[in-house]
Amino acid sequence: MRAKLKTYISDLELKNPILIPAGPAVYGEALDTFFDIQALGAITTKTITLEPKIGNKGHKLLDYPGGYLNSIGLKNVGLKKFISEKLEFLKTVDVPLIVSIAGNTELEFIELIKALDKEDRISAIEINLSCPNVNNKHILFDSDPTQVYDLLSKLRNLTNKKLFVKLSPNIYTIVAVSISCKKAGIDALVVINTLPGMRFDLKTKTPIFENKTGGLSGSAIKPLALKLVYDISNAVDIPIIGMGGISTTDDVIEMLIAGASVVGIGSAIMKDPIVITKILSELPNKLQELGIESIDSLVKEIRRTRLWNQNQSSL
Numbered sequence: 370m371r372a373k374l375k376t377y378i379s380d381l382e383l384k385n386p387i388l389i390p391a392g393p394a395v396y397g398e399a400l401d402t403f404f405d406i407q408a409l410g411a412i413t414t415k416t417i418t419l420e421p422k423i424g425n426k427g428h429k430l431l432d433y434p435g436g437y438l439n440s441i442g443l444k445n446v447g448l449k450k451f452i453s454e455k456l457e458f459l460k461t462v463d464v465p466l467i468v469s470i471a472g473n474t475e476l477e478f479i480e481l482i483k484a485l486d487k488e489d490r491i492s493a494i495e496i497n498l499s500c501p502n503v504n505n506k507h508i509l510f511d512s513d514p515t516q517v518y519d520l521l522s523k524l525r526n527l528t529n530k531k532l533f534v535k536l537s538p539n540i541y542t543i544v545a546v547s548i549s550c551k552k553a554g555i556d557a558l559v560v561i562n563t564l565p566g567m568r569f570d571l572k573t574k575t576p577i578f579e580n581k582t583g584g585l586s587g588s589a590i591k592p593l594a595l596k597l598v599y600d601i602s603n604a605v606d607i608p609i610i611g612m613g614g615i616s617t618t619d620d621v622i623e624m625l626i627a628g629a630s631v632v633g634i635g636s637a638i639m640k641d642p643i644v645i646t647k648i649l650s651e652l653p654n655k656l657q658e659l660g661i662e663s664i665d666s667l668v669k670e671i672r673r674t675r676l677w678n679q680n681q682s683s684l
């Protein structure tokens with residue numbers, strides 16, 4: 370059964386295609402109290418910044434039919450405490466570890482990568498170019514393909530660890546930015562982060578979130594996530610970690626058909642902590658029912674149909 374479920378992000382082997390994306394697992398330990406995170410294909414940490422962040426004030430998470438709106442604002446313990454405290458627990462778990470990072474400036478990204486590069490436990494660093502909840506100039510980094518290329522090629526030279534880039538669904542240049550990531554030597558793309566959304570209080574007539582907007586996740590965003598994964602998988606040949614509203618075994622297979630090699634499940638685990646256990650037990654039978662030999666064979670089959678592959682074979 371293990372062989373049927375394994376998948377790859379270049380030469381990084383995952384025992385199954387399910388990972389927890391940045392955020393919902395925070396640093397892993399709390400999630401592990403109600404779900405054995407050792408069962409995952411990989412785990413991603415909450416986005417870490419150079420300095421600790423207290424995050425946004427007021428409401429942080431609103432339940433919404435079809436998902437959540439969150440306005441957490443990158444609340445995290447900061448690089449130093451992450452390495453000295455939070456990484457200790459993660460060293461006790463044998464699952465590929467992806468550490469998500471965000472910086473306000475190029476220098477901050479450089480410092481973060483140099484420090485994390487020294488930590489053997491970390492399999493990959495995920496550069497979050499896409500968080501919609503912070504009031505700074507992230508926009509500079511994530512929507513301009515040339516600036517993205519310039520930043521990433523500098524960061525690429527700092528580490529031999531795998532480098533992933535998390536992309537925003539909120540930029541119309543997402544495919545062009547994906548091509549910049551590939552040119553800069555990025556190992557995988559993480560698609561998609563949350564979409565901006567708002568709710569209003571009827572009595573005060575003001576936004577419910579103090580930060581005004583939040584990020585929409587969950588099944589409401591699934592069709593958009595599938596489309597962007599599909600578009601990007603036709604433009605670049607690097608692996609895609611697809612996410613956005615995935616909550617069932619069928620959803621996982623649909624995301625792989627859209628072009629992902631690995632699938633993230635975030636909001637669904639917040640609604641139902643055993644959803645991943647259910648999916649992992651159903652997947653082998655579902656593959657058999659659909660006549661799919663293995664996850665890896667499905668990923669390869671889909672990749673053969675992608676435009677870049679067809680263009681290459683016609684050269």
Ligand SMILES: Cc1cc2nc3c(=O)[nH]c(=O)nc-3n(C[C@H](O)[C@H](O)[C@H](O)COP(=O)(O)O)c2cc1C
Binds near residue numbers: 561612
């Ligand atoms: C509570 C919460 C916190 C999140 N925090 C982060 C974060 O720190 N960094 C990040 O890149 N994405 C963050 N995300 C976005 C998720 O990683 C994921 O891209 C998004 O929620 C779509 O997947 P889903 O529909 O399965 O939740 C967060 C999402 C949620 C719901």
